[in-house]
Amino acid sequence: MPELPEVETIKNGLSILKGQSITKLNILSTHCLRPNHNRFHSLRGQVVTNISRRGKLLIIHLSSGNFLIFHLKMTGKLILADFQDILDKHTHLEFFFKSNRLFFNDVRKFGFVCLFSKQELLEWNFWRTLGPExxxxxxxxxxxxxxxxxxxxxxxxxxxxxxxxxxxxxxxxxxxxxxxxxxxxxxxxxxxxxxxxxxxxxxxxxxxxxxxxxxxxxxxxxxxxxxxxxxxxxxxxxxxxxxxxxxxxxxxxxxxxxxxxxxxxxxxxxx
The missing domain is CATH 1.10.8.50 (Helicase, Ruva Protein; domain 3)
Known part of the structure; x- marks a missing residue:
């Protein structure tokens, strides 16, 4: 399972996305989406304002004030790709930006992605009970x-x-x-x-x-x-x-x- 150093490394690598807007989202599998997959369609047009980490969670801050949160669990990966790269059979989400794409891959399917408002994030029990960094x-x-x-x-x-x-x-x-x-x-x-x-x-x-x-x-x-x-x-x-x-x-x-x-x-x- 990716731990703090791995998630921090991924966070740093994704900094290229700050200031870019999500032009399209391709949902290939809905099992990983929390609390439900329907709200993820609202991501189109939203700008990435910041990328942070809390524990083993990677957080993408959005211009809407919402938060896109990834827990990679055992085998989850976030991979930046160009438009020529081919989807992996274990790719569950494909985010499109102006100059590249972001894949969420997970072989064992334990990882999950949340789209929360600030209030929902603060009320999320997993988040509330996290210990100090x-x-x-x-x-x-x-x-x-x-x-x-x-x-x-x-x-x-x-x-x-x-x-x-x-x-x-x-x-x-x-x-x-x-x-x-x-x-x-x-x-x-x-x-x-x-x-x-x-x-x-x-x-x-x-x-x-x-x-x-x-x-x-x-x-x-x-x-x-x-x-x-x-x-x-x-x-x-x-x-x-x-x-x-x-x-x-x-x-x-x-x-x-x-x-x-x-x-x-x-x-x-x-x-």
Missing amino acids: PFKISSIDFAQQISKSKANIKSLLLNQKIIAGIGNIYADESLFISKIHPLSKANKIPFNILQNLHKNLIFVLKKAISLGGSSFKDYVNSLGKRGNFQDHFFVYSRAGKSCYKCKNTLKKIKVAGRTTIVCLKCQKRYE
Whole structure:
């Protein structure tokens, strides 16, 4: 699933659309449209005024005051194309602009697209319950919030109501750099270690964004190009291989139902 760095990379790539109007919309499949497909016909003639991100959501701001919101889920993609490019069989939406097109592709069909007014957006439960952005919460506030919970630390990082945008990749990587076992009880981790975790999380996210995200499976950016952060993984997807720090074999465990890679020597378990 595209996480914060991947969605941020896509957002940056789509900045070319700002100021352009949607001249036509080709709806090839209605299953992904929320709350209903009929309102999407009103998009024609609307101008893209801004493009932003909230957690794992990509938001296109429209001149009508409405918001076009994409949740890419597992395999969703937003691809800029010219007029000669051929539709993919997994393309569900095709937006036409003056000089290019924008495809919404999704092989597994878990992704969705919402068209909301500002009031509808503010009342949308998913939006209302999103936690703070990692970049907009201080290390102290992060540590204070996390330290209140008895849950394991990785499940908290994955919980979008606690902090928005973090998924399996960046949880594993930041916990490894912070030398914290993913099953550590949050309220048992020293406060300064939690502060350091936040700093390392920011470091990992910024590095991933600078490298265009992680293309471990399906992800590509808005130009169809792969990211490069997967070449810098310390632990993610490296089960059975040697830890770069201590040379011990990395182990695969389950945390919050998610495959998790850990170094039992480098990462301390707080209980």
